Amino acid sequence: MLRFGPDTGPVVVVALPLFEEANRTRAFAVTILRALADRSIAGALPDLPGQGESLLPTHETDLAKLRAGFAAAVVSLNRPAFTLAIRSGALLDSDAAVTARYHLSPMTGADLRRELIRARQASARESGEAFDPASLDTATDPVELAGNLVGPTLLAQLSDATPSAERTRTVRLATEAKPADAKLPGTPLWRRAEPDNDLAFAQAVADDIAEWIATCAA
Structure with a gap:
């Protein structure tokens, strides 16, 4: 600190x-x-x-x-x-x-989640990688978003966090x-x-x- x-x-x-x-x-x-x-x-x-x-x-x-x-x-x-x-x-x-x-x-958490998804989509387009945002709702392992590994628990919590x-x-x-x-x-x-x-x-x-x-x- x-x-x-x-x-x-x-x-x-x-x-x-x-x-x-x-x-x-x-x-x-x-x-x-x-x-x-x-x-x-x-x-x-x-x-x-x-x-x-x-x-x-x-x-x-x-x-x-x-x-x-x-x-x-x-x-x-x-x-x-x-x-x-x-x-x-x-x-x-x-x-x-x-x-x-x-x-x-x-x-809000939903705002942050949308920004992370947009960054991942942009990265996927550049690399030619397939990415389906809907896959985040069923993810059980950490997902790489905007250069960070994000755990599925945090991803789910962001949906309605204010x-x-x-x-x-x-x-x-x-x-x-x-x-x-x-x-x-x-x-x-x-x-x-x-x-x-x-x-x-x-x-x-x-x-x-x-x-x-x-x-x-x-």
């Missing part, structure tokens, strides 16, 4: 997106946490089961393990906690004992059509082919989180 900021007061715990989007947004998340530390707000970035430096293979994780890992990370900090969940990371913080949740461009709406602030990019509590200008880093950063966007998110936490504490 990466730690930032003071040893007292509230802490913002990040839930990165699943799979490759975690790599694309990690530097961005760290920049946000450093900006919050400059505002005397602590931050933490845990590696969850099947993510980052976790010893659990990606294909052996599922939503229950990921949610339990995130909840355990929050408990271990032993202080008032808020979440910053990015994209599909918003599917992981529902079981955590937090004061409130901040979801940045959240997506972010928690309890004590949640939803923020999206200004270019997104979906409704939100606020919209900010920035770059959809999760769409980039390689990991990247957007310092102005990170600062804007940090400002919004700091103001939101002050409101929650009032």
Whole structure:
């Protein structure tokens, strides 16, 4: 777990997106946490089961393990906690004992599943490989999707997984059509082919989180 900021007061715990989007947004998340530390707000970035430096293979994780890992990370900090969940990371913080949740461009499990299938279809077309999306519904072994081995349990769970709406602030990019509590200008880093950063966007998110936490504490 990466730690930032003071040893007292509230802490913002990040839930990165699943799979490759975690790599694309990690530097961005760290920049946000450093900006919050400059505002005397602590931050933490845990590696969850099947993510980052976790010893659990990606294909052996599922939503229950990921949610339990995130909840355990929050408990271990032993202080008032808020979440910053990015994209599909918003599917992981529902079981955590937090004061409130901040979801940045959240997506449903069905949205993520569709994106994984589209990536696999594009790859199959390029290689001339046959791929039937319906085969995912009956898969009993891990399936390679967008460069990741995904277990059948997680695939099934994604079909109806949704972010928690309890004590949640939803923020999206200004270019997104979906409704939100606020919209900010920035770059959809999760769409980039390689990991990247957007310092102005990170600062804007940090400002919004700091103001939101002050409101929650009032």
